[in-house]
Amino acid sequence: MLREIREILARGGFEIGEPLFKSISFDLIARGRDRLLILKALINIDALRSEIARELKILAKELEASPIVIGKRSAMGEILDGVIYSRHGIPILSLDTFKDFIIEGEYPMVYASPGGFYVNINGELLRKIRIERGISLGQLAKVAGVSRKTIQLYEEGMNATVDSALRLEDYLNVPLIETIDILDFNRYEEERYPYTPRNYEDIYQKLIEIGYDVFFTFKCPFEALSKDNRDIFLTGIGRDTKKIRYKALNLKILTHILEKEAFIIVEKSKYEEIEGVPIIEKEELMEINRKEEIRKMVRERSAI
Secondary structure, eight states: OHHHHHHHHHHTTOEEEOOSSOOSSOSEEEEOSSOEEEEEEEEEGGGOOHHHHHHHHHHHHHHTOEEEEEEEEETTEEOOTTEEEEETTEEEEOHHHHHIIIIIOOOOOEEEETTEEEEEEOHHHHHHHHHHTTOOHHHHHHHHTSOHHHHHHHHTTOOEEHHHHHHHHHHHTSOOEEOOOTTOGGGOOOOOOSOOOGGGHHHHHHHHHTTOEEEEOSSSSSSEEEEOSSOEEEEEEESOHHHHHHHHHHHHHHHHHHTOEEEEEESOOSOSEETTEEEEEHHHHHHOOSHHHHHHHHHHHHTO
């Protein structure tokens, strides 16, 4: 499944970043000309846990990216093509729907929800056409097979069943169904995790003290995002020096695709960078008083 996703992204002109060691929260990050995608592949979409979805939404918001899950089936059966599904607020597409979106630029128009399949209707256009043609709410209600109140709600922006929307389009001879914007990362609002890993409390406090907003991750190839109004640094934290190189390799891949910078905080190291990723000893960090010092350190050591 991942191989097929890679092929689709390559055909669509995307550059792909794939962690060497699989993250739990995402499998791939892909950058196109005007979009950044955080992707996860699941055979059964019911396997998407709430804590993973939550982390995907926070990453999407912080990195200005769009999370998408590509899946094959759920407990209810195979995922239908051309339909958007959802688990915990994350859009889910079949492989063919994802392919049409990436290769052809076709946005889905139908989404699955408890009770059936629904579409977005252009309520303003519906009301405008109804008034211009002198059609009553009752007439449209009869055509769509719904109540007058429901037609009013359609005009105010409520979504419609596929059957009702198609009846209205056919009767009015006007395209009312709108595509669904699955790339709107601004809709992902999640509260941060309310706690800090005990082993990293002093590091967290220091980064906060010098002016960074720090978001700890739990299912990613990096431990935190450290951000201010200018930069977002992918932040690795490690104690085992044998594993630092693997962490650095992952960060090197991700920073290239994300167009961000990174650093790794360690207890002790004889290196100032590994694989082009700056290494900052914990003792060094504790002596820093201004975030500008970290910015300077990262720029200098990444250029070594």
